[in-house]
Amino acid sequence: MSTKKALKQQFREMEFRKGVYQLRNLHNNKMFIGSSMDVDRAWNSLRVQLISGNHANTGLQQDWNTLGEGGFAYEIVEILQVDADPQADVKAALKTLETLVMMELTPYGEKGYHVQKS
Template sequence: MSSRKELKEAYRAMQFRKGVYQLRNQRNNKLFIGSSMDVDRAWNSLRIQLMSGSFANEALQRDWNEQQGQDFHYEIVEVLQEKETDDPGTDYKEGIKTLEKLVMMELEPYGEKGYHQRKEK
């Protein structure tokens, strides 16, 4: 049986898909774009926040509540490509945020197309 320390080390060594996801309201086609260090588990976290009524995006939370969570589709849009030779301690957060900005530029999820507000320059 593995010790607690060995289990922690094994968890730290695990590789998770990092990237960008979208949540599409299929009734009005509005998009919410987000990013995560683990896009495979991000949907669970997002769904829990929405179900508890604690999600920060008020417009998305309102639509979720009105539709009782029906007709929302989660999809992984982009996955950050990691080099196998990279150091396991590498911080990928900056790369993920850059990838998210590129997806936002491409999909433009603002106004009638999405749940985001354009940032003032």
């Protein structure tokens, strides 16, 4: 049987899918874009924030309050291909990928919940 120490080590060695996701409003297709070091668990975190009324994006929070969870779809947009190089800055690469997705999908104004930076 595994010890606690062995289980902790196994957890540290697990690889999680890193990438960019969108939360899409099913009524008007507005989107909220984000990124996570674990996109499979990001939905739970995002959902908890919205259910508790604590999400930083007020437009998204207002629509969630009106439409509820059933009014939205969580979708993974891009998965980061992680470099085998241990020196690689995965967080920086993930932020770059998110920026590229934002440039492609332009989730501003009528299309999204983000405010375009000038």
